[in-house]
Each structure stands twice: as structure tokens, then as C-alpha cells.
Amino acid sequence: MENPVLVEVTRGPLVESRHRGAFAVVDAGGAIVASAGDVERPIYPRSAIKVFQALPLVESGAADAFGFGDAELSLACASHSGEPGHAALAASMLERAGLGPVCLECGAHWPFDPAVARDMARAGAEPTPLHNNCSGKHAGFLCTAAHLGEDIAGYVRAEHVVQRRVTAAIADVTGAVLSPDVRGTDGCSIPTYAAPLASFARGFARLAAGTGVPAERARAGRRLIEACMAQPWEMSGTGRACLRVMEAAPGRIFAKTGAEGVFCGALPEQGLGFALKIDDGATRAAESLVAALLAELVRRTEPDLAARLDALATPVLRNWEGAEVGGLCPTPAVVAAAR
């Protein structure tokens, strides 16, 4: 089965490039209420399920023990931009657990945002693991292990108790079987398990609606989602797509990007979870599609919000002189499938 073209990139009078993909929207009862493409094909969720990976941080009592508020919990679910505030907050999380940046096993990389990276270079700085977009998630892993008195060395390995606990939580909320047969390694060295696209949408619906999972897990998930919605900059960064989508309806939309064209999220008021993947892994298309999909889900009841999301779904492409030369445009297949 070929996934449909969901986003087109135009230039002048023609379509220049085309992005295929799939999405699933699941309700509080676990039913797929809208979908496009093959939603049973296994995909790696990558960073789009950091909320699931942060569940043990809350459930273990570590978050409360270290006095973490919305900002810290949002950073624990973040693919952040490595701005100074992100790095400082990750350092402070580690410090509260008596740990330091040297404990991080995520590796270092320059911030993805070229302007942020140039600012660092201009200041004569070099990136550390605190600037890794996943440093908040890793700080969460380490704080959980420290709180539980576990050995932290090698906490990124699939066999370590930290990752076994995280994997069990993901399997529980998604209902998917996460075996070594479907295990890859993520950019930050932890395992990422492939599962059907729809199962990730189901997991977010369960946490958002508080159904289908134990009450304590539902509370932890809801708390993390609400923290991200309250402090979306900590979960993303200046000008980022996650931030812009969540700011379109503050406190009411949760949306999280993942590498290789993935987005997951929830509309908690409607008890809906969603997941999408662009076949070719393009972030630009995933960012357009997530806004277009959310627009369709709210269009009947909130046309103004839908219009704001439509604008995010259809960015203009400009050349180096600032002239408009084309743009991204979700296809009619998105509207047809989301209805």
C-alpha cells in the first residue's frame, strides 16, 4: 500500500516536490476516528514520545522529590534548541539530584538552529552534552535513577533498568510489543522501538483522556502533557514548530516533533491522540501536516483557531532577496481523511 501525497511544495506555477505519509487520530475509547495511509506500518517514534519516556520520572516520585515544576517536566519531554536557558535548566535538574553534566551519555552537538549555533560560536563557546536537544530527557532519566538509588552508569543501554522501565511504560500505553527485533538506536544513544503508527496515537489518547491505563499512569501522563502545554518553550525553542502550534491555542494543544518526519500529540479536551509520519523523513512536511491535521480537528467548532493553524500549515518559501517563490501546501487528501 502506497501512502498518499499529503504535502506538496510549490514553486511558481508548479509542484516542485511531494511528501507522502500517514496519520492516525484515536479517541478516548481507543478507536481510530480518522486516518490516512498505512497506520499499521511500524515506525520509529523517535523524540515524539518523550512524554512516554518521562512517565517514570513522575511515577517514581523523583519529580516531586526534586521539586520539579512545569518547566523541568517540559524540559524532560523536550527536543530543545540548546539555547542558554535550556542548557542551564538541564544543569539545574542534574544538580538537584546531586549529579552533573559529566553523567550525561547523550553526546554533544551544536544547536540545530543555525542562529543559536552561530551565537555560541561568536561567543567562543563549544557545545556540551547540556546543549544536546535531549539533555532534559536524559536529566530526567538520571534523576529517576538517582532517586531510586540505582547505578547510573550505562543508563542509555537497552538492558539498563532505566531503559527497561521506560520501555515497559511505552509498551503499556501503546499496547505494542517492543522486542529487540524492532529496536534501533536513537541519536542520543538510547533505544527507539518501532511500532504501528496508530499505537502511538492510541497512547496519547489514553494519557490525554485518562482511559485504558492505570490511574497513576494516567495522572503522570496528564501532568507531563499539561506541563508541556504550560511551558512550551522549554519543550522546544524560539520560533520552533512545536512552540508555534501549541501557542495557537495555549494549554489546549500538545504536539511534539520527532526526527525523520514524525509528530505525535493530543487534543486533551476532545480526548484525542494523534501520530503522523512523513515517509521520506522530512521535517518541513511533518510541520505542515501537524498544523493541517489539527486545523481539521477543530474547524467545525473553532474556525478562528483553524485559520491560525491553516497559516502554520502553509508557510511561504522566500528566496535570499526575500521574494516569495513558493510554499508548502497540504493536499486535499488531508482534509478528506481528517473529516
Added chain:
Amino acid sequence: MENPVLVEVTRGPLVESRHRGAFAVVDAGGAIVASAGDVERPIYPRSAIKVFQALPLVESGAADAFGFGDAELSLACASHSGEPGHAALAASMLERAGLGPVCLECGAHWPFDPAVARDMARAGAEPTPLHNNCSGKHAGFLCTAAHLGEDIAGYVRAEHVVQRRVTAAIADVTGAVLSPDVRGTDGCSIPTYAAPLASFARGFARLAAGTGVPAERARAGRRLIEACMAQPWEMSGTGRACLRVMEAAPGRIFAKTGAEGVFCGALPEQGLGFALKIDDGATRAAESLVAALLAELVRRTEPDLAARLDALATPVLRNWEGAEVGGLCPTPAVVAAAR
């Protein structure tokens, strides 16, 4: 017609992302000798046909009048990395024609290579139009106009004599009809005309083989292609895919990237031209595919060269700690179609 999956991106045991596309290989007689996907679909060639756009620079006598050698001609066909040597060479081309960087209408942008951009930022510098990846091409446009005594203002506009001359040259070598109906604007503000993918392969075959075009045009095209092969760094930049592919067989492979997943080139010894486009516009897939396609075209006669190209076609993906987590892999469809 759906184009086939030509490049897969793996992570662990699974394929994580898939890139569809098309390619055409054309011989000296203009016949398509190998192809995959829809090669009659119009595509914007973008920067992959800078050799065609530089034909008037040579044909007009401007290149000789200003004493341009291989380095300058290669830069005139370049999407360069904005390294100091590129910017200085573009400036010197303009200076020889009594012009300056202020004449450039391509706009300024930070070098695409993050390390080059950070080096500039670290040095307290800001990008100028000389750092635009197209500055050599624009210097060529300006030098041609200056040599012919033309007004240079607005030389990027489709109606200006500079672009009309360039467009006529492209139409001649490709055999395509280039009307305003298929005209977009490129990143550097000049027009880009869509035409069937196969027509661009045909144009490069004609220039490489010296067939099907007037002798003067064939000589100019061959001179430009040879200049690029002699000085490939000027046409690209440190570590770039064009450079690595051309260095696999110095002086014998011409390959040039274009935005949105395009590559064009030639194997002059075989009298072959080729063109490829990844549907979704992904550069990573175009870079893998161009190496894979070239490998198939030389495999029977030069297995060692084919092996070097195979290595370029299958880059390993590493995470931030340097561990191998996956890679790019051309599909069997490439081998089947290229035979």
C-alpha cells in the same frame, strides 16, 4: 505513475524512511539508455544546470577577454560552500570586469555548511552576496554583460537580455520549450524553467559528446565541464558530495547538485548525460542516488571505481556519540533500471 523507491534510510533492523524518484541516462545520439520512474514529468533543474547557464560566458568571448581559467569557469558553474577562497575568487572575477560585489543581485546568506558558517561567526564576519552559493554564476552573468556592453541593472529578471540569452541556450541544449507557464524563481532570484527530466540528461549528453548542438556551443560546454572536473572544489566545497563523486575518478566524472533533490552530470568518455530528481526534494537521497547510478554505469568496465562510488552511495549514519545507527541504501530498483 508512481516513481519507485530508489533510496532507503535504515535504522537498526528496519527501514525508517523512503525516497522515491526518477532518473534518466541519455547517450550521444539522444536516446534514453537507462531510466527509472517518470522521466517525462517536468522538474525544475535548479542549480544542476549551471553549466548550461554559463555557456554565454564562454561563447560571448567574455571568459577569454577577462583571462578566466579553469578555476573561474568552475566557480561560474558552482553551488559553492561560501568558504573564503570561493568568496575571494568571485570578487576577483567581478574586479576583472571593472565591477564589484554591489552589482550582485543574488542576495546574501550564511554558508550552508554549518562549520563554515560558525567559522565566519567566530571571526565576527557577516555573509555578503559573495558568500551566496551562486555568486560565481552571478559573477559570470555580470562579466558577460559587461563584456558585451549591456546594462547590468536587473540582470536577474526573466526579461533582461542576460536571462533571455541564458534561457535560449538552455532551450537549445535540452530541446525543451521554456515558457512563462513553467517558470519559477530560484533561490538566487533568477528564473528556473521546468522541463522533462530526460531533457536535462539529453543536454548534458550533447555537451559531453559534442553532438546535436552547434560546434561552438559544444566546445563551450565541453570547456566548462572540463574546467569543473579539473577544479571541482571551486564548483562545490570541502567535503561536499559533488567533490567526492568527481574525485572518485578525477577528470572523468562531472556531477552537479541542484536544490530539491536534483543532480545532473555526464560521463564524457562514454558520451553519456544523466539527470535525477528525488520526488520529496531530499539532498541526502540525491547524493546517494547519483553515486549509485554512476557506479552501475561503470561497473562492468571499472569494478574498482564502482566500489569507490558504492561507498559514497551507502553512507553510514552515526549518533552524537559516534556509534553507527543506520545508513542510506539505494534499492535494487536502481541496479535494475541502470543496467
